[in-house]
Amino acid sequence: MVAPSKANLEDFFKPFHHFGGGWNPEEQVLPPQQEEEQTPGAQVNEPRGSYTGGAYGVGAPPPPPQAPGAAKKGADASAGYNKPGEGVNKGEGLVVGFYDKSCPAAERIVREWLQKVLKSNPYATANIIRLAFHDCAVGGCDASILLDAVAQGDKVEKGSIFNGVSLKGADLIDDLKMRFEEECPQTVSCADAIAFSANEAMAMSTGVRQRPLAGRRDSVNSLATAADQNLASPTATVDQMSEIFRKLGFNAEEMVVLLGAHSIGTAHCDLFMDRVYNFRNTQKPDPVLPLPYVDQLKGICTDPGTPQFRNPPVNFDETPYALDNLYFRNLVQNKSLLLSDSSLLGDARTGPTVRQMADDDMLFRKRFAELFARLTSFNVLTGNNGEVRRTCRSTN
Numbered sequence: 224m225v226a227p228s229k230a231n232l233e234d235f236f237k238p239f240h241h242f243g244g245g246w247n248p249e250e251q252v253l254p255p256q257q258e259e260e261q262t263p264g265a266q267v268n269e270p271r272g273s274y275t276g277g278a279y280g281v282g283a284p285p286p287p288p289q290a291p292g293a294a295k296k297g298a299d300a301s302a303g304y305n306k307p308g309e310g311v312n313k314g315e316g317l318v319v320g321f322y323d324k325s326c327p328a329a330e331r332i333v334r335e336w337l338q339k340v341l342k343s344n345p346y347a348t349a350n351i352i353r354l355a356f357h358d359c360a361v362g363g364c365d366a367s368i369l370l371d372a373v374a375q376g377d378k379v380e381k382g383s384i385f386n387g388v389s390l391k392g393a394d395l396i397d398d399l400k401m402r403f404e405e406e407c408p409q410t411v412s413c414a415d416a417i418a419f420s421a422n423e424a425m426a427m428s429t430g431v432r433q434r435p436l437a438g439r440r441d442s443v444n445s446l447a448t449a450a451d452q453n454l455a456s457p458t459a460t461v462d463q464m465s466e467i468f469r470k471l472g473f474n475a476e477e478m479v480v481l482l483g484a485h486s487i488g489t490a491h492c493d494l495f496m497d498r499v500y501n502f503r504n505t506q507k508p509d510p511v512l513p514l515p516y517v518d519q520l521k522g523i524c525t526d527p528g529t530p531q532f533r534n535p536p537v538n539f540d541e542t543p544y545a546l547d548n549l550y551f552r553n554l555v556q557n558k559s560l561l562l563s564d565s566s567l568l569g570d571a572r573t574g575p576t577v578r579q580m581a582d583d584d585m586l587f588r589k590r591f592a593e594l595f596a597r598l599t600s601f602n603v604l605t606g607n608n609g610e611v612r613r614t615c616r617s618t619n
């Protein structure tokens with residue numbers, strides 16, 4: 224069996240060259256995906272393995288993207304936590320309804336667009352939520368991640384080892400931006416296009432709906448080295464991740480809640496193969512992983528060699544379209560794909576929150592929605608700073 228080396232991690236992350244809310248100001252907890260139209264078809268977005276990998280395999284019949292059971296309980300999820308607006312990332316200058324006059328259909332456009340996209344790509348919500356994190360964590364939510372090139376000629380964020388081929392969703396934002404341009408030319412920024420679609424993706428996958436804050440403007444810079452410094456690898460330790468989140472204004476508890484995003488979407492086998500086959504060069508699996516789980520993963524992440532199966536994506540949990548607490552419930556049983564996620568359970572700073580979230584799905588969804596709104600308001604450009612790009616791939 225071949226375990227991933229740093230070299231093939233780098234290979235996996237190698238860059239693409241051709242790229243194909245505020246703090247709950249008006250939060251409502253709604254049953255997710257009420258419109259029949261929103262249920263996507265059974266197709267998944269390829270290239271992905273065509274295996275049928277059981278509950279975790281992408282080839283398994285996709286469950287609907289609804290978040291079942293959302294909005295049933297009404298606990299005050301924010302009790303005991305930071306009040307909105309505390310911390311360093313206050314999102315000054317952003318308002319709800321920023322486009323109410325200049326582009327009144329903006330939020331509706333996003334909703335209808337995403338409903339349509341989900342029919343052919345039920346992982347679009349996951350793609351977009353990760354894209355938003357990777358944009359915001361690197362210098363702020365300014366759409367710097369979408370630039371294909373910058374005037375200075377530096378390597379852009381898309382070229383970072385942490386983005387590259389694993390970054391999905393940039394093309395989706397191109398498409399959304401085109402809709403905005405048709406409806407209200409040169410009005411809605413690419414940074415708001417990311418934030419609006421991420422907010423909608425969050426609403427559709429958690430069932431917690433809140434109007435997005437808006438007024439972000441787009442940066443004219445993008446640097447791969449900044450992404451290298453502000454994103455983390457799948458083997459990151461709690462210390463390394465905490466440092467990243469500290470810079471974003473989040474404490475350890477908040478970091479754990481946000482990492483609950485790994486309840487949706489997939490991770491590729493290459494990124495955790497060593498945990499399954501050759502943990503720390505022992506030729507054995509990571510001892511914390513339950514053996515039936517190891518066997519299940521071996522069934523999906525087969526020995527590299529057959530090109531089709533070389534590096535399939537694997538669903539993080541059995542409900543890959545629902546941003547629910549199953550990720551945490553699996554984690555307390557030591558079932559996780561990434562070593563970075565696995566490290567959360569045993570650490571005194573993060574373990575208690577893992578257990579708390581595993582115990583209360585509604586609390587998790589509500590907390591996630593609050594914190595995600597803060598994350599997507601981090602270090603924004605507003606007013607006359609930056610620009611509103613005409614196309615998201617290049618500066619004006």
Ligand code: HEM
Pocket residue numbers: 346348349350351352353356389390391454455456457458459464467481482484485487488489490491494561563
């Ligand atoms: C700093 C700690 C984090 C690390 C080390 C990390 C690492 C990863 C890795 C390795 C993958 C799999 C990529 C692939 O195989 O294609 C992934 C996927 C994902 N991550 Fe994270 N992540 C972190 C934080 C976050 C945060 C804070 C969010 C959102 C709030 C997030 C959202 C996602 C989502 C939604 C996916 C699935 C993407 C898809 O299926 O398209 N991650 N992450």
